[in-house]
Amino acid sequence: MTLKELECSWIDGFPKPMIIAGPCSAESEQQMMETAERIKKNNMGVSVFRAGIWKPRTKPGSFEGVGAIGLEWLKKVKTEFGFKTATEVANSYHTSAALDADVDVLWIGARSTVNPFTVQEIAEALEGTDKIVLVKNPVNPDLSLWVGAFERLLAQGIKKLGAIHRGFSTYRKTEYRNIPNWQIALDFKNQYPNIPMFVDPSHICGNRTGLYRVAQEALNLNYEGIMIETHCLPDKAWSDASQQITPENLAEIISCLKVRNSNISGYEEDLERHRMLISDIDFQIIELLSERMKISEKIGSIKQKNNIAIFQPDRWKIITQYAQMKADETGMNKEFIEKIFKAVHEESVEVQNKIMTHKP
Template identity: 50%
Template sequence: MKFKEEDSFFRKLTGAEQRPVIIAGPCSAETEEQVMQTALALREQKVDIFRAGIWKPRSRPNSFEGIGLKGLQWLGRVKRELGMLVSTEVATAHHVEEALKQGIDVLWIGARTTVNPFAVQEIADALKGTNVPVMVKNPVNPDLALWIGALERVYNAGITDVAAIHRGFSSYEKSKYRNVPWWQIPIELKSKFRSLPLIVDPSHISGNRELLLPVAQKALDLGYDGIMLESHPDPDNALSDPEQQVTPAGLQDILSKLQVRKTTYDDQELINRAEKLRLQIDEGDQQILRALARRMELVEQIGYYKKQNNVQILQISRWKEIFRSRPQWAKELGMNPDFVAELYRLIHVESIRMQTEIMKREL
């Protein structure tokens, strides 16, 4: 996939300004008055794209599932009277057709739709022959291949102005987030497609307004190209996702506190210092890998010993001891114990794999 770069729709919105694209608006369009009131306030803040959900896929029936077609007319009014670009979510070919009739400028495919290749293909087929920019949210579950597949389907329909939206991933693990960010997944996506604009959705990652600023800031620190935030005149009484929405004034406060980092060093002395530190990091990595290789040699020896003595691979007491002691050792060294615990989970998985292969061999 070769996405547009300098002439990308999303990059043109900010021109030469070194700032992210800002997309904001209510989670759901509820009334014409609410839409116009919000849009007017956000126009004053120079929001680049006004967003509002018209069709809302919900987990269970008998909850608010969006206002439907008349909401598109309200977005059309925002575009005509306030001169703002407008965007909404589409989940079917019919949604695409109706949105394009009303001149909606940007469409996005939601997380619940991205998980279904048949649904994404239906949308892609409906997009053929148009030049409307499309944003694709990550699938509900942490599946990079599925996310890339959805982007490819849209791109193959002839849409080259495509952006990815990172809205976090569902998890059974206890977390302070509504949807766990798992930043490494969108970072890997960006590494594969460097010209693909990457937009963060702090509202759906956070699930509450207190986390919106730190999530948005982290995304900017990682080089994201845009931010999508939900704003409502009366968030506490919103018909969908009240906890994660902020008033237009609250949105302005968040935006005013965000810091946009430079993309690289602009001083030769700083460049030289950074390069020296990187060389030291490279040396440190070589030492880590040599130590890890030695550890795996020992694991292999233990594997052969277990096979010779007909002992099972997994020793629960040893497993518990490793995951008790290593994070504690890390803490004593001033390191993040959670990081070290995760590292040793990966090491343990590889150790099990190695010893399983040994069990299959003929001695």
């Protein structure tokens, strides 16, 4: 069986969107029980209560989770409030302990997904399990690495699989803690539409203000679920306090979310007309880019003949200033326009490089 042949009908047993919510970290039995109680009291449609038992941290000395004792608190949450439970596993010990504690949903974190050896260790510890296993995207934007993690799990007979889109690390300063880079998640959905996709707005945003927007954007893209962090006292949380919200705030967000209809019946003609216009414009863009690269070839020839370096900082400065000016004039997103110009410039450099390195 391949990933494309996998039937992930397990998601049909949950409401859409399937919501997994709870604190970033289990800190105490009281914190876990109070958070769960307030989630239950607000009747917000949360199906699974999550809590980090072991926390992989960037630097040593940070709070790295309470350890196995937290699994007992998860059991108590399940017994008293009826939630299914979820936690992250990062090695075979975590996995075995979580399975022994009858945790219903296990997820592999972004720092683990990036390491095939770690994923293989976890997959072997999970061999043949009937539990739901979710895989977060790797910290770096590498689709094949993400897919590879699923292939390792499937090879061990694990069939109740799902993906979590939690954003990607970047060196650039942005409004996000981890940039969404939606296209990578959409590429995954296009290749494997049978595998449910969750969004993790808490880790994408890294703050409380953007949570609703990111969650709704994911539902607009037909994601099946949401994993979000909520804490009874978020300002006093031991980890990632800035991105956690109270159960009451969570209830407000959930009440505003709208699940989109994927059925386009009745709108085909309207959509097709606009899609045809887009296709025509796309063709024109490709033609213009082709013409632009031909000019870059001529520029490359001039630079080769006169022994001129390809990269000219003053020219690049003019291009970026022009891009920002045109973005302002057209009301378009500056970051989007800058990305386009950077991509075109990089290709132009590549075209000129081929000419400059060609042996006569």
